[in-house]
Amino acid sequence: MTRAHHRITRPCWVVLLWTLAACGQGEQVEETPTADPWFREEGSARGLVFEHRSGHGEAFYFPELMGGGAALFDMDGDGDLDAFCVQSGELDAPEAVTGHRLFANRGDGHFDDVTAASGISTRGYGMGVTSGDYDGDGDTDLYVTQVGPNALLQNLGDGRFTEVTSAAGVGDDGWGTSACFFDKDGDGDLDLFVANYVNWSVDGELTCFGPTGQPDYCGPTSYSATRSDVLYENRGDGTFVDVSESSGIQATFGNGLGVVAGDFNGDDRPDLFVANDQTPDQLWINQGEGRFVDRAELAGCARDRNGTSRAGMGVDSADLDANGTLDLLVVHMAREHDGLFFNKGRFFTERTVEVGLGLATLQRTRFGVGFMDFNNDALLDAYVANGRVNLQMAPLVEGDPYAEPNTLLRGLPEGRFEDPLHRGGCEQPLHATSRGAAFGDVNGDGGVDVLVVNRDGPAHLFMNCAPARGHWLAVRAVDEQGRDVLGAFVTWTDAAGRVQRREVKSGFSYCSASAARAHFGLGQEQAGSLSVRWPGGTTESFAVDGVDRVILVKRGDGES
Amino acid sequence: MRAGERRTLAGPMSDPTFPVHAALVPRLMLTCGLLLLAGCTGQGSPATPREVPMPAAMDGFDPTLIALIDEAVAAVNQAPNDAHAWRDLGQLYEAHLMLEWALPAYTAAVELDASDARVQYRLALARMQNGDLHGGLMSLDRVHQLEPDYAPAWCRRGASLLDLGQVADARLAFERALSMDPDNSACTIGLAQVALQEGDPERALERLQSATLMESPNAALAHRLQGKALFQLGREEQAQSEIARGQGARLVMNDPWSRELKVFKKGTSALLLRATRLMDRGKTAKAVELLEELFAREAENPKVARKLGVAHAGLAQWPQAVAALSVASRLEPGDAELKVSLAWAEIMAGDNEAALSTTLAALDQNAADPAAHEARLTALLKLERIEEMIAAYRATQDSLGSRTAAQTCLERVRTLNPDHPAWADLQERIEALEDDAPR
Numbered sequence: 001m002t003r004a005h006h007r008i009t010r011p012c013w014v015v016l017l018w019t020l021a022a023c024g025q026g027e028q029v030e031e032t033p034t035a036d037p038w039f040r041e042e043g044s045a046r047g048l049v050f051e052h053r054s055g056h057g058e059a060f061y062f063p064e065l066m067g068g069g070a071a072l073f074d075m076d077g078d079g080d081l082d083a084f085c086v087q088s089g090e091l092d093a094p095e096a097v098t099g100h101r102l103f104a105n106r107g108d109g110h111f112d113d114v115t116a117a118s119g120i121s122t123r124g125y126g127m128g129v130t131s132g133d134y135d136g137d138g139d140t141d142l143y144v145t146q147v148g149p150n151a152l153l154q155n156l157g158d159g160r161f162t163e164v165t166s167a168a169g170v171g172d173d174g175w176g177t178s179a180c181f182f183d184k185d186g187d188g189d190l191d192l193f194v195a196n197y198v199n200w201s202v203d204g205e206l207t208c209f210g211p212t213g214q215p216d217y218c219g220p221t222s223y224s225a226t227r228s229d230v231l232y233e234n235r236g237d238g239t240f241v242d243v244s245e246s247s248g249i250q251a252t253f254g255n256g257l258g259v260v261a262g263d264f265n266g267d268d269r270p271d272l273f274v275a276n277d278q279t280p281d282q283l284w285i286n287q288g289e290g291r292f293v294d295r296a297e298l299a300g301c302a303r304d305r306n307g308t309s310r311a312g313m314g315v316d317s318a319d320l321d322a323n324g325t326l327d328l329l330v331v332h333m334a335r336e337h338d339g340l341f342f343n344k345g346r347f348f349t350e351r352t353v354e355v356g357l358g359l360a361t362l363q364r365t366r367f368g369v370g371f372m373d374f375n376n377d378a379l380l381d382a383y384v385a386n387g388r389v390n391l392q393m394a395p396l397v398e399g400d401p402y403a404e405p406n407t408l409l410r411g412l413p414e415g416r417f418e419d420p421l422h423r424g425g426c427e428q429p430l431h432a433t434s435r436g437a438a439f440g441d442v443n444g445d446g447g448v449d450v451l452v453v454n455r456d457g458p459a460h461l462f463m464n465c466a467p468a469r470g471h472w473l474a475v476r477a478v479d480e481q482g483r484d485v486l487g488a489f490v491t492w493t494d495a496a497g498r499v500q501r502r503e504v505k506s507g508f509s510y511c512s513a514s515a516a517r518a519h520f521g522l523g524q525e526q527a528g529s530l531s532v533r534w535p536g537g538t539t540e541s542f543a544v545d546g547v548d549r550v551i552l553v554k555r556g557d558g559e560s
Numbered sequence: 561m562r563a564g565e566r567r568t569l570a571g572p573m574s575d576p577t578f579p580v581h582a583a584l585v586p587r588l589m590l591t592c593g594l595l596l597l598a599g600c601t602g603q604g605s606p607a608t609p610r611e612v613p614m615p616a617a618m619d620g621f622d623p624t625l626i627a628l629i630d631e632a633v634a635a636v637n638q639a640p641n642d643a644h645a646w647r648d649l650g651q652l653y654e655a656h657l658m659l660e661w662a663l664p665a666y667t668a669a670v671e672l673d674a675s676d677a678r679v680q681y682r683l684a685l686a687r688m689q690n691g692d693l694h695g696g697l698m699s700l701d702r703v704h705q706l707e708p709d710y711a712p713a714w715c716r717r718g719a720s721l722l723d724l725g726q727v728a729d730a731r732l733a734f735e736r737a738l739s740m741d742p743d744n745s746a747c748t749i750g751l752a753q754v755a756l757q758e759g760d761p762e763r764a765l766e767r768l769q770s771a772t773l774m775e776s777p778n779a780a781l782a783h784r785l786q787g788k789a790l791f792q793l794g795r796e797e798q799a800q801s802e803i804a805r806g807q808g809a810r811l812v813m814n815d816p817w818s819r820e821l822k823v824f825k826k827g828t829s830a831l832l833l834r835a836t837r838l839m840d841r842g843k844t845a846k847a848v849e850l851l852e853e854l855f856a857r858e859a860e861n862p863k864v865a866r867k868l869g870v871a872h873a874g875l876a877q878w879p880q881a882v883a884a885l886s887v888a889s890r891l892e893p894g895d896a897e898l899k900v901s902l903a904w905a906e907i908m909a910g911d912n913e914a915a916l917s918t919t920l921a922a923l924d925q926n927a928a929d930p931a932a933h934e935a936r937l938t939a940l941l942k943l944e945r946i947e948e949m950i951a952a953y954r955a956t957q958d959s960l961g962s963r964t965a966a967q968t969c970l971e972r973v974r975t976l977n978p979d980h981p982a983w984a985d986l987q988e989r990i991e992a993l994e995d996d997a998p999r
Contacts, residue, residue, distance in 0.1 A: 203925045204896045207862060211657040213622025213828055223897070245964075297784075297803045298791040305722075305753055306811035307781045335659075335689055337723070347792050349757065353693065354725025362691030394615065394660050 038374055038408060038425035039450065039462035047111040048451070050085040050101050050459040055125075060217045061091045061205055062198065063147045063175065065389055065402075066257075069128030069436030069511030070451045070459065073140045076159060079550065080105040081440045081515050083451055084142060085459050086126040091202055094125040094148055104159070109443025109463070119160045122151040128436060128511025132181030132190045133483050134168075135238045140484070145176030145194060145511065154238075169240045172230045175200050178314075180507025182261035182270045182486055184286060186536050188479065189234040190486065193249075195256030195274055199225035216391050219311075220255040220277045228253040229274060233290070248292045254279025258315035260508040261487065262326045264343060268537035270487045273301070275312030275330045281339075301328060301341045301348040310336045311365075311389075314437075314510035318371040318380055319501040320415035326503065327415075329357070331366035331384055334393060338366065342415070356417040357382065357409065364404050365389055367510040368437025372448040374425070376470035376521030378500060379411035383425070385452045385510070387433030397431045405429035406452065425462070432457045440515030446472040446548055448519055453512075471522040474550040477504050477532055485555065487535040490518040494528035522547055532558065610668050612636050613653070613661040622828045628652055636665075643673035648824075650679070654686055655824035662686050670699075677706035678817050681713060685818070693720050711741035712815040718750045722757060730754050745776035746813045752785055761789035780809035828858060832867055844874040855884070862891035866898060869905065878909035889918075896925035896932065903935040907942065915939040927959040930969050937973045944982050950989060 043049065054064040067088035075082035087099025102118045103111035124146040131140050139155040149171040153161040165171040174196035181190040198220050208218035220226075228250040232240035244250050254276030264271045269286035273296075276282065280303055283296035296302035303309050311333040317326040325343035332338055337358040341348035352358040361384055368385035375381065388402040395401040406424035409417040423429035432454035442449045447464025454460060477488040488504040502518035522528070531541045532553055540558025544551065612633050618626050632649040639645050650665030666683040669676070684699035697720055703713045718733035731754045737747040748767055755764035767773075768782045768789065776782075784806025790799035825834050831854050838847040851868040858864050869885035872878075885902040892898055899922035906915035919936035922929065933956040940949040957966040970990065974983065 199928075201926060203894050206895060206897075207892060209622075209828075209863065211833065212618070212620075212625055214620035225897070298787065298796070298799055300788050300791075306749075307784055307806070307809035308811075335691075346794075347788070351725060353723040358723065359691045359693060392657055 035421050036465075036467040037421065037427040038464065038466040040465050041426065041430055041460045042463045043451075043459055043461035046109055046461060046463075047113070048083055048085075048103050048459060048461045049113070050087075050103075050453070052085070052088060052453055052455055052457060052459065053090075053099065054088050054456050055090040055092070056456065059205065060208070060215060061202065062200055062218055062220075062223075063091060063125060063127070064088070065217050065455070066177065066197070067125070067127045067435060067455070067511070068453045069126075069145075069178075069513075070438040070453045071129045071131050071142060071506075071513035072438040072440035072442065072451055072515050073131040073142075073506070073513060074515075075102070075104065075140065075155065077139060077157075078105075078107065080107050080109075080444060081442045083111060083438075083442070083461075084129055084131075085451075085453055086129050086144060086436070086511065088127070089125050091125055091147065094146070095123045098123050100126055100144065102161075105442060107444075109445075109449075114159060117159060119162060120153060122153065122163055124148050124151065127175070127177050128179065129513055130179040130181060130192075130507040131513040131516070132192075132486060132506060134181060134190050134192070134234060136189055136236075136481065136483055138482050140516075142513075143170065143179055143181070143192060143194075145179050147175045147200065149173045150176045150179075150194065164238070168238060169242070170194075170232050172196070172242075174227045174230070176230075177257045178259045178507065178509075178511050180259050180261050180272075180505070182272070182505075182507070183535055184231075184233070184270060185290060186269070187234075187236065188483075189236045191234050192232040192240065193259055193261070193272055194230040194232075195259045196227040196229050196253075197255050197257060197277070198223050199227045210391050212392075214391055217389060219389075220279075226254050226279060229256050229259075231292075243290060247290055248287075248294075249284055252280075252282055252294045254282070254309075257313050258330065258508075258510055260315045260317050260328075261505065262317045262503055263487070263489070263535075264317075264326050264328075266325060266345065268533075268535065270535060273315060273317065273328055273330075275315040276309070277311050277313065278309050280309045281312050281330060299347045300350070301330075301339070304337070304339065305350060310339065312339075313365075313367045314369040314385075314508075316369050316371050316382075316508045317503065320371070320380060322499055322501070324501065329369060329371065329382070331361070331369045333365040333389060334363055337362065355415055356412070356419075360409060360417070360419040361386075361407050363393070364407060366407070367435045368452060368512060370437060370439045370450070370509050370514065372439050372519065373411070373472075373521030374408070374448055374464055375410070375466040375468070376446065376472045376523070377411075378470065378494070378498065378521050378523040378525070379413065381411045382409040382417060383407070383437065383439070383450055384409070385434035385437040385450075387435060387455060400431070400433060400456070402433040402455065403431040404433070405431055406434055425466075430460060432460065434460075435510060436512035437509050438512040438514045439509070440517070441474065441519070444550075446474075469521075470524060471526050471547045473520045473522060473530075473544065473547050475502075475504075475518040475520070475530065475532075476516070476550060476552045477518065477534075477555070478552060479555045482554070484516045485534060486516060488518075489533040490520075490553075491531045491533070492520045492522075492528055493531075494522065494525040496525065498525075517550065609640060611664075612649075613664040615658070615661065624828065625656060628824075641672055643669045643676060643679070646672065647676065647679045647682070650682060650686075651821055651824045654682060655821050659686050659690050663690065670702075674702070675706060677703050677710070678820075680706065681710075681817055682821075684713075685716065688716075688720060693724060696720060709740050710817070711737040711744055711747065712813060712817070714740070715744065715747040715750055715813065718747065718754075722750065722753060727754055727757050743776075744814060745773045745778040745782070746811060748773050749778055749781060749785065749811065752782075752789075756785070756789060756792075761792040764789040765793075777812040777814075778809075780806045781811055782806075784809045828854065828861065828864065832863055835867055835871065839871060839874060844871055847871045848875060848877075859887070860891060862888045862895075865891065866901075869901065873901075873905055873908070876908070878905055881905040882909050882911070882914075894925070896922045896929060899925070900929060900932045900935055903932070903939070907935065907939055912939040912942045916943070923959070928961075930956075930960060930965060933959065933966070934969045934972050937969060938976060941973060941977055941980055941982060941986070946982055946986055946989070949986065950993065953990060953993070 056064045068086035071084040072081045083103040098121045102115045104114045128145045139157045141155045142153040144151045152165045154164045179194040184191040210216040233243045258275030272284040274282040282294045284292040285295045320327045328341040330339040340352040364386035365388045366384045371380045384407040386404040408425035410420040436453045438451045450462040452460045492500045506513045506516040533539045542553045542558040635645040646669035650662045653662035669679045680702045684696045688696035714737035718730045721730035734750040752764040752767035768786045773782045787799045787803035835847040848871045865888035869881045872881035882905045903915045903918040922932040
């Protein structure tokens with residue numbers, strides 16, 4: 001079937017007033033010539049050359065639509081962020097493909113492909129990745145989700161990785177999507193949660209049609225085959241035990257695509273939020289003693305106001321309204337508002353459209369997402385990686401009917417947002433079918449950059465060039481053994497008394513892992529105080545000798 | 561006032577309950593000016609001919625839909641100043657979720673005839689679905705002017721204003737809708753949502769507990785929202801119970817004007833969608849009627865056959881379900897899930913031998929499907945082949961990789977056949993089997 005479509009020419013009301021009156025017709029790509037771009041795409045120029053392959057042929061195999069992901073993490077402990085891109089491959093012969101790529105950062109944001117030297121040769125149809133030091137040896141390991149058995153790649157610390165999936169006991173064979181490491185029981189080692197999407201096989205693939213009768217990819221509900229997510233408990237010796245059943249997380253499940261860990265009820269225990277595609281989302285509240293209970297329906301973050309389960313894809317959490325609690329953003333498909341849930345302590349209130357997040361993205365299908373302060377003005381912005389999942393809307397470009405530009409939303413005071421450029425922060429909109437997005441400052445200039453993996457296209461490395469960026473501070477929070485403490489809640493209070501809180505986390509967005517650092521934009525302020533609330537509830541203050549740098553705070557070294 | 565009658569613009573604009581957002585006023589005035597202009601010129605004749613919206617490529621579209629689009633486009637080309645032709649084209653597109661093409665068609669229709677409240681309404685909803693809430697609200701303003709007593713339009717206005725965080729204005733809109741239609745459950749729910757957004761769960765509960773709502777199609781949603789309100793009030797046990805009663809809840813808007821759209825849903829996929837919705841609403845017999853008609857036209861379409869089989873099953877018409885699902889399964893030989901559906905229909909139709917054969921084929925394709933194992937165990941139980949059933953139970957354990965999963969399957973089989981005479985003996989033997997098995 002040919003997929004070449006041409007965008008129609010819509011009525012063009014040349015008189016400005018008429019344009020105003022007729023607003024809302026189709027695509028509104030307004031150009032703002034005076035606005036400076038916030039990002040420049042420099043992937044290949046910086047040596048990060050990765051071409052994702054979905055393996056799409058004649059058939060519409062559902063997984064072709066959903067991969068892949070990326071990680072930005074410090075592979076070798078040299079302080080800069082290295083990159084890992086997840087390849088999908090061939091669904092008819094997944095074991096034939098070894099396409100994941102590892103890129104080492106030279107220290108200046110330029111990369112070398114070190115896959116061959118790393119020994120990474122994982123086979124399978126890849127979806128996503130998460131990162132964390134599961135074995136507590138001080139270097140960051142990778143967990144790759146796939147359609148079929150997932151893979152744990154142990155970082156040997158010398159640039160090499162070895163696959164230890166079977167030995168570690170984490171080879172769930174479902175269709176894994178997003179995953180995250182977190183310390184569920186406060187024992188100092190990282191446990192692992194894996195979201196599963198749909199029980200799917202090549203043999204069981206269905207034939208689906210769009211509303212116009214066109215053959216198209218099926219949606220997840222076509223299969224009526226949700227699969228439970230998986231929770232692995234770290235035994236502390238490099239192996240895991242599957243506690244999915246005993247922990248309670250199999251009590252409810254849906255078509256899982258996104259996950260983020262965080263303390264959503266303020267009891268100093270990490271909880272989990274799982275974004276599900278067209279099934280209710282889950283908020284797994286950690287009860288202690290290894291038990292989790294889903295409170296999403298009660299807390300009001302399982303569905304939209306009218307009871308509809310939306311197409312949950314990527315997810316992030318942040319304290320947007322500076323009330324000390326983690327708010328949630330779940331992104332959805334075109335013609336469904338995102339879900340921005342403000343945390344009121346015991347429950348959530350959705351205010352997506354009201355704060356400016358709903359309408360700017362409504363025509364896009366959103367996957368990777370992150371709240372970051374890209375222009376360092378002390379306000380969190382939002383970046384969303386977009387790409388369609390069906391042929392329902394008119395193609396925007398030739399050649400890829402699923403391609404869309406990404407979205408950048410500038411943070412405003414009081415947790416509000418606006419779309420500053422209407423082109424994903426770039427000078428010209430880049431159209432691609434974007435999926436995973438990972439966030440981190442790859443060239444150490446204080447601006448958070450974005451690595452986006454695009455279906456059947458080159459990965460994009462969006463280097464931050466936001467105009468008039470403010471001062472900044474990035475905090476790496478480690479324990480007594482020097483291991484990153486995922487779940488640490490870092491608070492920066494500037495001289496004017498303004499408070500910003502960031503959680504140290506790597507697993508959020510969609511199928512991706514980001515730098516496990518708390519990044520603060522400081523605006524023009526350079527003085528302030530820093531405190532860290534460690535998982536378990538202890539809080540320490542740390543002296544800050546200067547800004548515009550990455551600082552390391554170690555548990556036990558601060559003032560209680 | 562009926563649709564089609566012309567009104568002055570003064571009415572709602574001077575009404576204190578008419579919630580016009582300040583930022584919209586200049587655009588609203590501009591739009592009103594344009595609409596007046598269009599209205600003054602009657603059927604209107606723009607300076608430049610309008611381009612007829614049409615997908616550049618329709619590869620793979622349902623042939624019926626292509627024919628309908630061609631016909632509607634031809635009607636517009638034949639009478640480019642006929643607002644009804646543009647409206648029909650817009651509705652055809654909207655009925656098939658082709659909003660990008662529906663929007664310019666509706667826009668042309670309202671420019672040619674600003675007095676048609678229904679097309680203004682369609683334009684409003686299409687704009688809102690496309691992310692243009694402000695534009696949608698402006699179109700709703702015009703609907704309110706033309707048909708001030710159409711309650712669903714006020715209800716939609718309330719929902720959009722609530723989305724925008726204009727809570728007080730949203731309340732006014734919902735109250736106005738209820739003043740016209742006090743039994744409108746969707747608007748009552750809207751008012752409850754306003755109360756929840758304002759942090760007043762007590763007031764939300766009052767709204768939701770009204771007897772009218774409890775008997776409406778929105779009763780389940782009312783229960784769910786009561787659960788939310790109760791949880792916010794710290795009454796967790798009651799909240800849990802209400803949430804449980806709200807399973808499957810979705811807002812149902814009683815909107816006669818939107819129901820008219822189904823006339824335009826004539827493509828196969830749209831008809832399938834309509835059949836699904838009929839079944840969701842419990843109108844399965846109507847769905848069967850629709851699907852039989854479709855099946856007569858497209859006997860080799862696996863989706864139609866499958867849906868027809870499921871619909872017959874919904875009416876316990878098992879032989880018919882078997883016939884339709886057999887066709888679907890023949891057309892989709894790789895679909896193991898379909899085979900399982902067929903096997904269950906065969907069991908219910910009393911053809912357990914056929915069901916056994918079907919489940920075997922399904923398990924060949926997907927041995928890890930618990931539903932296939934359940935069907936196989938059920939068929940064997942009904943045939944009283946106890947030895948084979950025990951062997952099948954062992955196979956279930958192996959295939960699902962877990963004794964718990966196999967036990968769950970068996971438990972479901974028992975739930976479906978609690979009084980089968982072979983059950984007691986079978987249960988005893990399976991328990992003995994479990995006791996002997998290594999843990």
